[in-house]
Amino acid sequence: MKRSFVGQQMNTRPLAPLLLLSIFLVVTLVTEPTEAFADNAVVVSLTNPRLENFVNGGAVGLYFSATDLSGKPAGQLGPENLEVEEDGEKVQITDFRGEEQGRPVDIVVAFDITESMQPYIDGMKEATIDFADRLSKAKRDYRLGLVTFEDYVVRDDTVFTRSASEFKSWVGALQASGGGDIPEDSLDALVVASRFPFRPEAQAVVILITDAPNHFRGDGSDKTYGHEVTQQTADAVLAELKKANLSVFAIAPAPFTAPDLHKIAKESGGRHYNILSEGRRFPELIGEIGRSLASQYFLTYISPRPVEDGTKREIALKVTYEKEEGEARIAYQVRGVGGARMVAPSPVPGAPPTASMVAYGWWNVAVPLIACAGLLMLARVRLSTLPAEVLSRLGSLSGQAVPMRTPVVPEKPAPYARLVRQSPITEVPREIALTRDEILIGRGEECDTIIPHASISREHARVKKLKPGYVLFDLKSKNGTYINGRPIVENLLKEGMAVRIGEVEFVFYGAQTG
């Protein structure tokens, strides 16, 4: 009995972690997809953070949009729907706005009116009022314009209307006709659209609706018509659109059928919808364009680290919308290897940054000048002394110890007469060699021996070699010249005499051969 019990225990031991592992696996496998599902119930997309205002105490701007799983924009979000974290730290949103909310919008609808387009013309009539309603709700002052085309531009009145019902009547009056070949002249229609009188402050949008690819220069249409349908190319049209700052929402054939239209929509900052696969929900599609024009958001928060330290910071934006949640992450980096100025956050949230960022003050000049003066002072710092080891080596070389800086140094004989300094003043030469017949001593640059000491006059004394020997002259100096403590005017120097020039003391030694 006992044995089997032990055996049982040994069997269960390795089972326990295995069991735990399998439970863990099951839990993670089961929970992971549901979590992911919950996370993505609201699809949040972020563009690169805007750091133009980072100087204002670290303000980071975020453009984002939020849609549901089917791509329908989540409308009417407020700051209470959002949670922003930077590197895991929750931050305060200082400014929030529906990006284009309140901004006027000018919309031109460019409509292909060939035979096959009739259902869309009807759909457009149906969708117009709803479309205009959405814009009104987002407080967008809108104007609508219409261009129609087939193999040439049919309606080219560049006029806007503020009335949704007038626009609806324009659409209602359209009659589908013509056709002939497959491609239509959408490029020229876009050029006409770009010539509408857009308001400079307004967002400018073209909604292009066609089920055919476009004619373009050199597409061979001259063989059918005897002349080319259009002189335009996609790039030329894009340039025109960019000049007018227009974005194009194209409801057009798939990208591979109409690559030019796809490219124009993408590069002008608009969107491309496939008319064949999404055409059935055409009225909703128009509604969606309206919503997305009304539901781009922008928020500003203050970074917890308003420092240009170059680190990557991760932003997590969580949106809660109708009890669903979605999250998006993006990183940013504050540049400035040599620094970047930040100013205290503006008391008014969202106020523009201080205009002038380069402003010289008095200290910007004064401090470098003080530093220059400091450099001159630094140049006077004297730290070099003869190391003890060098001194002892000197002693051994000359056969006797040479103690430095003691007032009376037993001087070795020298082949020339000299004045040897006794005062511990380092700026002054240790000895004045009297190697010439006349030597001028003083503080001035013109002297033969310059002693930069405050007690010494510009031209203080002169030593002349005369017949009896070296004679010391005082040159009417301020602090006088002394021999053995007595002021002198001129005096003959003798071996071992104590000479004081100003406050600097010397001993005279005559020339010796040794």
Added chain:
Amino acid sequence: MELSRERLVLFAGAGLLGGIAGWAAAEPLAGVGNVYLRAILLGALIGVFVSAFIGAIEGLSAGHKNQTWQGVKLGSLAGLVGGGSGLLIGELAFGLFGGLGGRIIGWGVFGLAAGLGAGWVGRSVARLRNGGIGGCLGGAVGGALYQIVTTLLPQTAGRGLALALLGAVIGLGIGLVSEILKRGWLMVIRSQSRNAREGKEYPLVKAKTTIGRAEENDVGLFGDQSVANRHAVVERQKGKFFLARGEGQVRVNQQPVIQPVQLKNGDRVEVGGTLLLFRDRAG
């Protein structure tokens, strides 16, 4: 290892003051919007001050006007070009390696330029090399310090402290490398000249180091009437040093020099009223 304390203090001090001056002069430009333009402007301006200060200090300390002026001129030029391009490189590296890596690289290149500027004054390859190595190392360490200091103490005050430290570390690096790599030097034991103080060292880094009373000498003994304009020369050949007389009498260990003699560690060189001690690293 014998390191001249004075040299280290002078170089580090000059770098520190240059950093402070550069900071004050460049601070208003820290608000320029474009990061690359800002990096170039800041780097060039701070570079001018740091390099000119470090370049000038040696001549200034020796009372050597010519050398001081050369130091200011060449230092400014090297600082302007090297500082601007250094921080621009740093800014580009910022994106690749983040803050710390970018700053180490950027200020390393900045320091390299400052060191080359300071070495250029000596008109010798060895000095150029020493300055470059020292400046680059100092700049890299300084860049890391910059990152730490500006994170702990942000904005104007932080940049001031960081740049002062950075300048000091670059100066110290330049001084330290030139001290560590010096092979032979002359130390003043006593002198009648007004600038060669007891204990002052003259490194022998050039192929020919001239000693004399005139301004252009490498070892200038100004105001010593017993020294000729171009008194003597120390030549460096394959790591050995030879002393030759020029216009004046020279004595080594109290023996007059007639033909060039090889100097040994501990030799006493007498040039007029100045007594110098020859030292080399090998000894």
